Amino acid sequence: MIGAALPGAEGLSKSFSDVGCPSQWTSCLQHTRGELIGVYRRVMVVASLADGEAHELEPFGELSAGISGERSLESSMEPFAAPAAPPAPTAPPAPPAPSNRAPVPITLVNSGIADVGETRLMQIECGFVRGFAGMQMIGNTSEVCRDGKERARAALESLAIHIPARRLVVSLTPADIKKDGSQFDLPIAVSLALLLTGQTPRINPSRWLFAAELGLCGELRPVRGIVSFFVAAMAAGLEGLVVASENLAELQVLTDLCRSGLPHGSPPPRAQGFPALGAVLQWIFEGQGTGIGMIHKFDFASSGRSGIASSNTSSKTSQRSGTPESPLELRESRIATEPFTPFALGVNFDDMILQPALALTAMVAAAGMHSLLLRGCPGTGKSMLAARLTSILPNLSRSDHIEAMRIYSAAVQRLPSALLAGRPPYRAPHHLASATALLGSPESPGELALAHGGVLFLDELPEFRRDVLEALREPLESGEVNVARSRRKLTWRSRVILIAACNNCPCGWAGSPHRDCICASGRLLGYRQRLSGPLLERVDLHFNVPESVAPIAELFISLGADKEDSQTLRMARKVAAARVAAESRNEKYGVVLNRDLPAVHLVEATGLTPKSFIEIVNTYIPKSASRRVVMRCLRVARTLADLEGSTTLRGEDVAQAWRWQSASAAAERGDDLSGLR
Numbered sequence: 001m002i003g004a005a006l007p008g009a010e011g012l013s014k015s016f017s018d019v020g021c022p023s024q025w026t027s028c029l030q031h032t033r034g035e036l037i038g039v040y041r042r043v044m045v046v047a048s049l050a051d052g053e054a055h056e057l058e059p060f061g062e063l064s065a066g067i068s069g070e071r072s073l074e075s076s077m078e079p080f081a082a083p084a085a086p087p088a089p090t091a092p093p094a095p096p097a098p099s100n101r102a103p104v105p106i107t108l109v110n111s112g113i114a115d116v117g118e119t120r121l122m123q124i125e126c127g128f129v130r131g132f133a134g135m136q137m138i139g140n141t142s143e144v145c146r147d148g149k150e151r152a153r154a155a156l157e158s159l160a161i162h163i164p165a166r167r168l169v170v171s172l173t174p175a176d177i178k179k180d181g182s183q184f185d186l187p188i189a190v191s192l193a194l195l196l197t198g199q200t201p202r203i204n205p206s207r208w209l210f211a212a213e214l215g216l217c218g219e220l221r222p223v224r225g226i227v228s229f230f231v232a233a234m235a236a237g238l239e240g241l242v243v244a245s246e247n248l249a250e251l252q253v254l255t256d257l258c259r260s261g262l263p264h265g266s267p268p269p270r271a272q273g274f275p276a277l278g279a280v281l282q283w284i285f286e287g288q289g290t291g292i293g294m295i296h297k298f299d300f301a302s303s304g305r306s307g308i309a310s311s312n313t314s315s316k317t318s319q320r321s322g323t324p325e326s327p328l329e330l331r332e333s334r335i336a337t338e339p340f341t342p343f344a345l346g347v348n349f350d351d352m353i354l355q356p357a358l359a360l361t362a363m364v365a366a367a368g369m370h371s372l373l374l375r376g377c378p379g380t381g382k383s384m385l386a387a388r389l390t391s392i393l394p395n396l397s398r399s400d401h402i403e404a405m406r407i408y409s410a411a412v413q414r415l416p417s418a419l420l421a422g423r424p425p426y427r428a429p430h431h432l433a434s435a436t437a438l439l440g441s442p443e444s445p446g447e448l449a450l451a452h453g454g455v456l457f458l459d460e461l462p463e464f465r466r467d468v469l470e471a472l473r474e475p476l477e478s479g480e481v482n483v484a485r486s487r488r489k490l491t492w493r494s495r496v497i498l499i500a501a502c503n504n505c506p507c508g509w510a511g512s513p514h515r516d517c518i519c520a521s522g523r524l525l526g527y528r529q530r531l532s533g534p535l536l537e538r539v540d541l542h543f544n545v546p547e548s549v550a551p552i553a554e555l556f557i558s559l560g561a562d563k564e565d566s567q568t569l570r571m572a573r574k575v576a577a578a579r580v581a582a583e584s585r586n587e588k589y590g591v592v593l594n595r596d597l598p599a600v601h602l603v604e605a606t607g608l609t610p611k612s613f614i615e616i617v618n619t620y621i622p623k624s625a626s627r628r629v630v631m632r633c634l635r636v637a638r639t640l641a642d643l644e645g646s647t648t649l650r651g652e653d654v655a656q657a658w659r660w661q662s663a664s665a666a667a668e669r670g671d672d673l674s675g676l677r
């Protein structure tokens, strides 16, 4: 008996009409001369057969198989159209009756996935299927991503768009890629709105990329990765992007950069920023530029908790007039055309008393992007100098600007205004930072990548973990960080000026004219050993920051004496001129910066004849110096000559460059006496 094989079915005995059994089932059951004994889990009909003949069970075998899953009564009915009477025991099961419903409506909307290395466009589809009521999201989604359907539901409810009690499936494709992030909220909501309203949009949503997080009242919030989405949309030839108003600024800068450079040869995508979902839907259904009016089916503006009623002040006019505001059209960028003024862009050297040697070192580091190690007592201005170095750097080049924005956008929701203006970034990670925090992961950039185009400052260098410093060595040389996790691999750009700082001893006062060092010789030795290693051997400039011996009061007076001419501007102009000279000369060698000058072109780049080159090198660089040290010394000397406006390398440039080398700096400190370099 079938009933015996189904737990819980025994003892149930009801008539066909008790359980609302459809008529075609009744004929089927009657044919088998069975007795209906009940309904199991709403849908499972069980019969107890009078004669127990096995061949009589065939139709029920199919019946049981068809309804044993979690299917609704409604969905289980159609496969069981009335069988031909009497059915042969071996007759094949009747084919499912064709559905008389309209085709399941599907709506398609684009979004992006935040993966800086390889941003791919995602398609979001939604449609009704048969089954229990509810909304299901499929497509390898993370929890953050799945929560988006509830935010989308709430945002739509706030606009009086109600989701019916039917089975709704939201599918994110391609299905094999892990989807993470809240940028899918808006495309899910737009897709649902298109499905539920049934209206024909004035714009084609599949030609636009939507990316924003939704609040429960429909407000649009910024998301990470917008710059990558822009690049992906441009590569795919999409018409534009729809984002939260807060993300519009970076798209504005990007559009300007692409218009002037146009790396892909096609017009850049347009950008539309909106404060709320209601405004997005109005734009979709009303078309661009209308901005005023109601969608005839759904009154977005007058619904109780209108998504248009954003909390920002710019929408107040719209609330008063009862109509949503027009989308924020992309305008020509004002930021990029502003002249460079160091005072408007944060800290600069004007509040610092720079000794000429320190100022020259800073300018060489800035002009050639040479790495710099500052050693000295506490309070000598090592950290101040590092924090101010970006103020004399020229603006980022177009490609570096886009790359830096792209990296930053993967880490933060809103880009810093200085970066939007093209200023180089400054990053100063703590010495307890892990290797992942510094190098990054495939999902998130590290400090090294975030400093791309700018300054990475490592204060208290000996306190950093040795393995972390070792891991930094290769990326600092190549300008790229390769990170891998499980099957994902990614390369972050990381062309930075490394500035490191340390004291001369654990207590900090070794070599100070004011205080005595209290360090035991063992600790001193350990400290200096931590400072040796492959990373420091590759630092271009070693500088011992002297402690000022001038009276404090006089320093303050000299600080305010030269207000007319900013020393920051003077230094920035010299650095910019040196960069231009280096770039125009190095172009034929395939590099931009002097620090990247290839060995084969080094002699030519110095502007010297082979004879005078040999003479200068032999005069100013000791014969014991390694090949790598000589090359580094000559590259630094080339930058120094560029700063002085000289096309050929001079003897004093090479002499100064040698004084900045590790061995010379150690000799100046007296470290060479103990053999510790």
Ligand SMILES: [Zn+2]
Pocket: 505, 506, 507, 508, 509, 510, 517, 518, 519
């Ligand atoms: Zn000490």
